[in-house]
Amino acid sequence: MQAKRRYLLVFVVAFLTFWYFGGYHLRHNNELVFEIEKLSEYVSVNGIETGYLIGRRERFSLDEKKHCSMETCFDFSRCEKDFKVYVYPQEDSSVPSPSYLKLLNVLLESRYYTADPKEACIFVLSTDTLDRDRLSNDYVRNMQSKLQRLPHWNNGLNHVIFNLYSGTWPNYTESDLDFDYGKAILAKASMSDSHVRAGFDISIPLFLKIHPAKGGEPGSASANNFPLEKTYLLAFKGKRYVHGIGSDTRNSLYHLHNRKDIIMVTTCRHGKSWKDMKDERCDEDNKEYDKYDYETLLQNSNILSSSTRFLEALQAGCIPVLLSNSWSLPFSQVIDWNKAAVWADERLLLQVPHVIRSLTPSKILQLRHCKTQVLWDRYFSSIEKIVYTTLEIIHERLPKQPIWDGTVWNQFPGALVTLSTFQTLTKIFHFV
Structure with a gap:
């Protein structure tokens, strides 16, 4: 009986020793992993982030095959004289959707447009690329062959492709536009961080078919005719x-x-x-x-x-x-x-x-x-403003172009009003 008690005591001591010294490292390592993965139990309003800072989320795409930057996938020499946009003539058999037709007309009537491709810095397709859902009536088939027939395609160099499609339920395969856009800049809605080629692609808003081509309704709150306390x-x-x-x-x-x-x-x-x-x-x-x-x-x-x-x-x-x-x-x-x-x-x-x-x-x-x-x-508020903003973001990336700081873009009256194409602040005011 005494021997059994001694063996039991040795076993208990050995177990406690292992638990304390060996188990400590096991517990400690598990806690490290847990600390990394777990979320905080409480978030202070002072620490919560409203939105995010400009450029904070810009990073290179995980898809190395389609990694591009302005330095590697853009020909700056085409933009040395002026920042002009060439729109390919429409094919007789191709009828763009109403939304894309609005977009094309905005470009054709804009100060950016040139009818001479030799003067162009940017090229835009006349073939509708907004909706790439195979089930949609606006889906354009054989896009790859259409691109290859374009005289200035050059694997998408200096081209901008506008797109509002982010896949279809339930998988939403974002990167699959059903054609190879090569070195073209994607101006795309609903892009995720992992698919944006930083400093190259541009995330645009998802607009509906009823979105106006020009002008647009003013914001509902701009007239100060609303109560602060709402229902x-x-x-x-x-x-x-x-x-x-x-x-x-x-x-x-x-x-x-x-x-x-x-x-x-x-x-x-x-x-x-x-x-x-x-x-x-x-x-x-x-x-x-x-x-x-x-x-x-x-x-x-x-x-x-x-x-x-x-x-x-x-x-x-x-x-x-x-x-x-x-x-x-x-x-x-x-x-x-x-x-x-x-x-x-x-x-x-x-x-x-x-x-x-x-x-x-x-x-x-x-x-x-x-x-x-x-x-x-x-x-x-209009497709025109969405398109102009997209183009001016690209314009700012060109060598020797002034970069508007956040104040100009984010305060009234906004960057589109103070562009050098119109009047700069230094031109407005004449100092004597």
Whole structure:
């Protein structure tokens, strides 16, 4: 009996020794990994990031085959005399979509246009490239062969391709435009950071077919005719995908919906086979979704969680809340979205209400009136302004061109008004 007790005591001591010395290293190493991967339990409003700084997210594409920079994939010598844009003549059998036709007409009527390809710095296709969804009526087939027939294609050198397509549900294969764009600059909507070739491609806003070619409606908040306190603090109304990319975040939005000042409603009632794939919450979500009108939410919310309706949120004077960790915001090369949007980490979704409630009324007023409206009016309210902004970002990249600082781009009246093509500040004022 005494021997058994001694053996038991030795075993216990040995186990405790191993646990303390050997297990410590095991626990310590596991804690290091956990510390790296875990998210903080609380985010202070002082530490939360609203938007991001200009250029912070610009980095080289992970796809080395399509890595380009202005130095390696652009011929600066074509732009030494002037910054002109050549638009290829339309093929007789090719009829562009209404949106692309607006874009082409904007270029043809612009100060940038030249009918002589020898004078051109930039080339734009007449063939519609906006929608690359194979199921769309606007999808243009045999794009590769069409490109090869262009007399100045040269593997896309000095070409700009405008595109609004980011794949189709459920996979959204972003990089697949169904043709090789080579060295062409992509002016593309809904680009992710990993697909933007830094300092080369340009992220543009996703605009609808009804977006005006020129002019555009002024921002709803620009006339100071709105109450600061609105019915809803935060609102979202949109589709919910039962599975596929983007489903996780939207499937969790119902946790934030309180039917009072935060309205988060989704529907899985879309697509031909939604009934076959619906989950146990679809019927309830659809019923709640039908209770709210989108336009009413838009006009009666301080802040709007949106991505595809990003421009509508800006026009309405709503502060965009972006639940995405990888989206390259439109014109982020020059626009400081830190002053006009709230970028919420989608992994910290349940903290969003606290962050939003922590914004002071003066901060909300500043973001809504002073920032969203200026950006909408100057760069987004028409296709013309979207195209001009795209071209001027490229123009700034050329050698010996002045680079407008963030103040010029992000304050009234905006960079498009103070371009050297019109009048510079030094030309306006004559010093005696």
